[in-house]
Amino acid sequence: MSKHLGDKLIDYAWGMLAPQEQASLDVHLRECADCRQELAEHQSLVGKVSATIPAMLPTAPVSVRAGWAQVAARVPHLNAHAARRHGLPGFIAVGLAMSTAVVILIMTITQAWLVTPPLTMTALAATNSATPIASATYTPEHPTAVATPVVYLYAPPRQAPEPAPVTTSRP
Amino acid sequence: MDESDLIQHCLDGDAHACADLYQRWCASVYRLAYGILRQEQDAEEVTQDVFVYALSRLKNYDRRKSAFRTWLYTITISRSRNKMRRKWLPTIELNEWSENEVGEAERPPEDMAELQVERERVWAALGRLSPKLREAVILRYFENLTFQEIGQILNCPMKTIQSRVRLAHKELAKLLVINNH
Numbered sequence: 001m002s003k004h005l006g007d008k009l010i011d012y013a014w015g016m017l018a019p020q021e022q023a024s025l026d027v028h029l030r031e032c033a034d035c036r037q038e039l040a041e042h043q044s045l046v047g048k049v050s051a052t053i054p055a056m057l058p059t060a061p062v063s064v065r066a067g068w069a070q071v072a073a074r075v076p077h078l079n080a081h082a083a084r085r086h087g088l089p090g091f092i093a094v095g096l097a098m099s100t101a102v103v104i105l106i107m108t109i110t111q112a113w114l115v116t117p118p119l120t121m122t123a124l125a126a127t128n129s130a131t132p133i134a135s136a137t138y139t140p141e142h143p144t145a146v147a148t149p150v151v152y153l154y155a156p157p158r159q160a161p162e163p164a165p166v167t168t169s170r171p
Numbered sequence: 172m173d174e175s176d177l178i179q180h181c182l183d184g185d186a187h188a189c190a191d192l193y194q195r196w197c198a199s200v201y202r203l204a205y206g207i208l209r210q211e212q213d214a215e216e217v218t219q220d221v222f223v224y225a226l227s228r229l230k231n232y233d234r235r236k237s238a239f240r241t242w243l244y245t246i247t248i249s250r251s252r253n254k255m256r257r258k259w260l261p262t263i264e265l266n267e268w269s270e271n272e273v274g275e276a277e278r279p280p281e282d283m284a285e286l287q288v289e290r291e292r293v294w295a296a297l298g299r300l301s302p303k304l305r306e307a308v309i310l311r312y313f314e315n316l317t318f319q320e321i322g323q324i325l326n327c328p329m330k331t332i333q334s335r336v337r338l339a340h341k342e343l344a345k346l347l348v349i350n351n352h
């Protein structure tokens with residue numbers, strides 16, 4: 001191996017020399033076969049590397065190009081931008097969501113009220129009738145003694161009832 | 172639309188311009204990340220990370236300081252290094268690598284076989300370089316970047332890059348001689 005130019009030959013092969021420096025090496029190379037031989041070896045390696053790298057790097061797969069949607073979803077200002085362009089303005093969206101929540105709440109309360117009447121009504125029904133609430137029956141003589149034919153899931157515990165006057169009798 | 176206009180549109184919040192910018196550069200970023208990481212899945216993840224970072228901080232890009240691709244490749248190198256650090260990528264032996272990556276079905280036609288084998292040897296040797304040396308060499312030839320550009324991307328003086336290339340060259344020469352025997 002030539003010791004004349006040392007690492008300068010590597011620099012030469014990689015194109016790292018300034019023009020003046022390269023020119024001075026050229027002068028030496030014209031007269032030194034050893035250095036020419038060594039330079040050829042370096043250049044051969046650089047040639048292999050320069051051909052290998054672009055050839056071995058793969059082209060981007062389709063999934064990379066298709067990855068834009070995932071990138072956009074992770075960029076905050078693009079997310080906001082997409083919402084402005086493709087969705088409702090923020091305050092309308094929030095208002096709409098709140099209105100929906102209120103409507104659902106009202107519907108739930110109403111449904112619960114229909115199935116289970118307020119406690120006061122249940123208590124009233126219990127104190128006005130000695131018979132079990134669910135068993136009150138319609139009689140032609142006392143048409144007003146009609147109890148709502150609803151089985152209440154909850155009724156307050158009854159106090160020991162006073163002997164109630166008999167208000168209905170069969171003929 | 173030229174690049175500076177495209178970047179301006181991106182800065183103005185134009186989502187289509189951002190998508191165009193991504194499509195324009197994603198393949199190069201992917202290839203560079205692959206050159207450093209040598210794994211498709213990792214390179215793909217890094218590509219996405221690079222653009223999420225770049226588009227989120229596009230206002231930090233100063234066209235007077237560097238070309239857009241220089242800035243983008245700086246981010247790519249940085250993200251690839253992070254990925255490597257997190258994964259502690261094991262060094263794969265040459266024989267292992269050849270067996271893993273090149274199946275019989277993928278062999279090129281006979282006249283290309285020798286060239287392909289040579290490239291695989293060189294590629295495997297590149298994989299044995301330390302990350303810093305490999306970065307310098309990959310950047311030099313993956314898009315024929317100048318040493319000055321490589322210096323900007325790696326945030327190093329040009330002399331440092333040249334020194335790394337020189338060391339890489341010597342290391343490659345040794346590795347390829349060993350593999351020949």
